[in-house]
Structure formats: C-alpha cells, structure tokens
Amino acid sequence: MVSRTSWQAYLFIIPFAIFFAVFLGYPFFYALYLSFHKVTDIYDAFNALKFVHLHNYIKLMKDVEFWWSILMSLLYGAITIPLSIFVSLILANLLHRTFSLVKLYRTGFFLPYLLDVFVVAIVWKFLYAHPYGIITQLLQRIGINIPPLLASPKTAMLSVAIAMTLKGCGFGMLLYLAGLQNIPRSLYEAASIDGAPPWKQLFYITLPMLKPITLFMVVTGIIGALSAFAEFYGMTGGGPIIRVGSHILGCTKVAGLYLFRNLESLKLGYAAAISFVLLIIALIISAVSAKLLRVEW
C-alpha cells in the first residue's frame, strides 16, 4: 500500500481554488456587503457606497413590484415544471424501445435544449408576431382568430412557457429515458404475473421508480424559473402592462428582469438585496419540494 496523502494535492487545487475564491466565494459575501449599502453617486457607483443598515431589505419587503416579480417567476415555474415533466415523460415513453430511428429522434428532441435561450426567444417572438406571424396567420386561415399572444395579459406568460417547454423538454426526455432503462424488467414481469393491468404498472412501478428524476426536475426547474431572464427579455420585455389596484405591473416582469433593471440603473445595493431574497426563496422551495416528493408521490 502506497500512501496517497500528499501536500502536493494543494498544488493541483490552488489554481481552481483561486478563481473560485475570487469570482464565486468572495462575490457571495460582497453581495451581502452591498445589500447593506446604497449607491449615493451613480457616476461613481463603486466608491460612493453608504452603509444603510437593513434599509434595502425593509424597502424590499414593502416593494409591491418586487413581490409581484417573484410571483411571476413562480407562476412561470408552476407552468413550465409540470408541463416539462409531462411532455418529457411522454417522449421518453415513446422512445423507450428499440427501433432503428430512436437515435435520430433523440438528437432532434434534445438539440434545442443546448441552444441559446435568448436566440430561441427571438425566433419564437417572430413566430408569435401579430398579426403577420405564422402562428396567427395559419390559425386565421382555418378560421381561428387569436389575440396577440405575447401582448395579451391572459396569454403572454403561457406563450413564453410553452415556447420554453418545447425548447427544454429534450433534457427531461433524456433523463427519463435513462431512468426507464434502469428499471429492472423483472418488476414488470412479476406485476404481469400478478395480473396488474398496464395503468397499475405505470402508477405502482414506473412513476415511483422515476421519482428521483422528477425531484431533480422540480428542484432544477425552480432554480431555473427564479433565474429566468433571457426568454422574457427576448420575447416580452416584461409586458404587457396591467393595473392591479393602484399599481402598474408587467404581466411577465419576472424577478430576473426586475433585478436586471435595478442593476442597469446601478442600484447595486438594492439589486444585491434582491439576489439574497431570491436565494433564500429558492432554497426554501427546493427544500420543501424535496420533502414533499420524498414522503409520497
């Protein structure tokens, strides 16, 4: 037995650790620091920082536009996550067999997942365009008149969610496909012998066996929804605008957009505070959904 303990290990880690420390570790604490400060001179934002205690957080608690943006992000997640899981499961089940073209289909479904969200958003915006976009025109030809999908309060969020689900469903498909391939055949054989019909096999074998993947999809989906930015920046810019009480709010103005607007106007302290509240919300929701999915299906 040769000893593997070696101080040289640090030499291999140090380069990685330095960049980690400067650009991931330190920023975390720097963001915390910023969140307790306020920029007093936007022409010298990084030096004109004033300590303001919890002021940013207190302001945030009362900021209707902020909570609305969180709500819109969660709504986005609430549509895309179940929809993605549903579509991915169907695709995986259709592909879970051996025929010659499986690979080709798999490639086609998966490719859009790798493409840039913003660019795909631009393409979808073009498809959705009103009244001359192809979707509106085709539907019109068969006698269906639709409102401008991205500009109507009722359809804007749903339209973005559908576009992004179609872009991203290849990811879930791939995971579920691998999951299906890992379920032992003997489970189904035993169930068949016991006379369990296919739908029972689905609910008592397939879905429970795929639960870890579903959990993964939910957790990454929540983190993704709370970070969502480029699809809304590209497709709606946060609109359309509606009035809720005395507030004027954007129907698709998600947290990512709200953060970006604050960063753009160099409200660094406030933007940092938004980041932290987002982080806390993401952690809480992930923990809760992990618990829920673990207890029962």
Added chain:
Amino acid sequence: MVNKVKAFIIYFWLTVFLIVVLFPFIWMIITSLKPIGTGLTLTIIPRPPTLSNYKSVLTQYKFGRYFVNSLIVASIGALGATVLCTMAAFAFAKLEFPFKRPLFGMFLSVLMVPGLMFVVPQFAIVYRLGWINTYKAMIIPHLANVFGMFLLVQYMKTIPDELVDAARVDGANNWTIFLKLIVPLSGAMIATVFLLTFQFHWNNFLWQLIVATDEHMYTVPVGLAMFRSAHEELHTLKMAASAISILPITMIFIFAQRYFIEGILRGAIKG
C-alpha cells in the same frame, strides 16, 4: 400485425412532436433565405432562395466580428476551465489531504445557488478591475467550473486505485501520474467538460450583455439584442443572425453527441 400498427402509431406521434419542437428552427432558416422585406410571407420555398441576408448580416451589420468574439470567449473560456477542473478533480479523486471533504463540499455548495445571485457582485468586481469591454471580463469569472469539476471527480474515481499505486511504486510522482495516467484515461470526460463549458459560454447572454457595452466586444447574442432593438422590422436579417448564432452548437452537437449526453446524464443522475 398489431405490432406494426403500434409501431406506426408511435412513429406517427414521434414525428408530429419532432416537427413541433423543430418547427421554430425550420421556419427560422426558411425565413433567413427569403429576399429582404418578404419575411412575413408564408411561402415555404423562398423564391428565389437567397444568401444575401447572411452576407449583409455578417459584413454590413458586423456579425462576423461578433461571431469571432463569441468564438474567442467560448474557446479560451472552455480551455481554461477544463484545465483547472481536471487538475483539481485529480486531487479530489486520487489524493488524500487535510480538509478534503469540507473543501469539496464548499465548492459544490455553489451548485445550489441560482446563477442570477452572482451577477451583481461579479459585475461590481469586474468593473472595479477595469475589465468592462474585455475578453477577460467574459472569461475569467467563469473559470472555476464547479459542475465540470464534479463530473470529472466522479469519473476519475472509477479509475482503479491499483493503477495509481503501481505507477507510484515504479517511481512516478503526482505530476507524472496526472499527465501520463489520469488525463489519458479521462479523455472522454475531459472532452465532455470542454464541450459543455464551450456551450455555456456560447449561451452566456446575460453576463455578456452586462460587460460588453462597446460594439467591438459584442458576442453574437448581444449583437442580436442590439440589432433587434434598432431594426425590429428586418425579419429576414434577424433570422439569418439567429441561424448564425445557432449553427456552431448544432454542428458540435451532431458530431459529438455522445459526449454531451454522457455528461448531462452523469451530472443529473449522480448529482
């Protein structure tokens, strides 16, 4: 007979789904081949198909330059990150040292944090360093690729320790073991990490939008964002620019599919 009907139904639905999923890209390419000003027509075969949109986007609207910028950022970024990840992964997978576990745990904890979290402080740091409008700003903050390192650690752990021990008995030092044994044996996963990092940089739109304010430093998606706000109505050009942006990743994926799929599956299932 029943099986054939079943197979037909499955093919049928798969094909319908595939057309729906790929339709945006098909329509993008069709539109990009139409003469300028006819982007909103429903003709499926452009008459006559023209490459003039690509030409004017690449030269007149400087997407050639943006493309080169994207390429530089993604290649150097991926190369740097892969080297750093591979070295660190070797230490975590094959060496023992004090604080190994807490250190690894600390690195991995970042994966739980939404990426948006880091944008504000990273921007502040890059700004103070005077890096706005440089390649450095786009590349260096993303050099520590935690996910890539995790993938490599998992992979290197499957290399038998006996091999490492035998090399050590023969007098090989850590550096030799790393370069001559571990790196060659991990080639496939190293390629995966390189490709995933390349794809990450190619699509790193929000960050590039923030740090590139000078036209000469735009990457393809940033250029597209600016082009769009200036020329919303030039659909054929917009679609040509989108196609240019999508092309490299599509080509890489088609030729190196198994690396992408391998990496993503391993990351999700073990993680």
